[in-house]
Amino acid sequence: MLPASITNYAARVYIDLRSFIPIVYARFGRTKQRSYAEVADNDPTWGIHYCPTTAYYGCQANDIIKTNYTRVFSTLAPQDGLFVSLHEFGHGYQYYAVEPWATGSNGCSDESHGWTETENIGCAMVEGFADFIAMLGAGTVIVTSPYGGDHGLENNLDASGQATNPPAAGDGVRVEAAVAAFLYDMVDGESEPDGPTNQPGPSEQFDSLSASAGWLLDIMKYCRLNGQPLQLSGPDQLVYCIEGSTSAYSVASTYSAAWRSYTSVSYKQSLPSYSQSLIRKLWKYNMYGVQ
Numbered sequence: 598m599l600p601a602s603i604t605n606y607a608a609r610v611y612i613d614l615r616s617f618i619p620i621v622y623a624r625f626g627r628t629k630q631r632s633y634a635e636v637a638d639n640d641p642t643w644g645i646h647y648c649p650t651t652a653y654y655g656c657q658a659n660d661i662i663k664t665n666y667t668r669v670f671s672t673l674a675p676q677d678g679l680f681v682s683l684h685e686f687g688h689g690y691q692y693y694a695v696e697p698w699a700t701g702s703n704g705c706s707d708e709s710h711g712w713t714e715t716e717n718i719g720c721a722m723v724e725g726f727a728d729f730i731a732m733l734g735a736g737t738v739i740v741t742s743p744y745g746g747d748h749g750l751e752n753n754l755d756a757s758g759q760a761t762n763p764p765a766a767g768d769g770v771r772v773e774a775a776v777a778a779f780l781y782d783m784v785d786g787e788s789e790p791d792g793p794t795n796q797p798g799p800s801e802q803f804d805s806l807s808a809s810a811g812w813l814l815d816i817m818k819y820c821r822l823n824g825q826p827l828q829l830s831g832p833d834q835l836v837y838c839i840e841g842s843t844s845a846y847s848v849a850s851t852y853s854a855a856w857r858s859y860t861s862v863s864y865k866q867s868l869p870s871y872s873q874s875l876i877r878k879l880w881k882y883n884m885y886g887v888q
């Protein structure tokens with residue numbers, strides 16, 4: 598029998614997920630069969646994490662959010678527990694509703710990761726996607742913290758006002774905050790309520806794009822590079838898939854050696870496309886601060 602305080606933590610996670618998962622489903626037009634959360638009291642090393650397998654740090658089942666409860670009612674920042682719960686749901690959403698994301702050597706360097714840390718590109722991809730889901734889904738509540746909230750994401754600043762596109766001496770394609778900001782700019786519009794009091798704006802002159810969030814998921818699911826199906830293992834692949842071209846490599850490789858080169862992009866099924874030049878402005882700015 599768990600002490601009452603722990604059932605309170607479990608209730609908090611349940612309420613957070615029940616409140617915001619429907620918003621994610623509505624925004625992206627895609628559901629996921631189940632969302633489980635397990636609250637444990639025997640794993641003080643970990644805050645809240647997603648279990649891709651049963652072998653992952655004491656997980657009892659896969660596709661589950663496990664928490665040792667310390668971050669659920671966090672004193673780190675307002676809404677920190679909500680952000681992390683929804684971030685972990687975002688991993689499950691990608692894995693089961695979009696594509697089974699790449700793991701193993703493409704994961705984070707030491708099984709932990711930071712908002713502005715320059716990591717492996719696979720880590721930046723899956724963590725940035727989960728951050729994007731959390732900030733878009735709960736943006737009306739996660740306003741300025743943690744990490745600057747959706748306001749900070751839109752304006753490429755973290756909670757301390759430092760640039761995330763990229764952070765000093767960082768490489769944007771390997772930084773989860775920069776990747777999340779790129780995804781966010783792909784789908785936000787002029788009326789997105791991402792100001793510090795949930796008002797729209799400010800508008801960004803380089804961002805003239807407002808793509809369908811569901812389309813973005815279709816791109817991730819159906820894209821092929823060099824004719825091969827793939828689980829996206831880096832934001833470089835994501836950019837080629839979104840642009841519908843591998844030509845970004847010649848530009849990106851002037852900023853970073855992490856980008857990989859491919860010869861062709863195709864899709865398993867026909868999908869709409871958006872302006873390549875507008876997309877290019879978005880990743881160049883969000884990953885490298887270049888306008």
Ligand SMILES: [Zn+2]
Nearest residue numbers: 684688724727
């Ligand atoms: Zn994560």
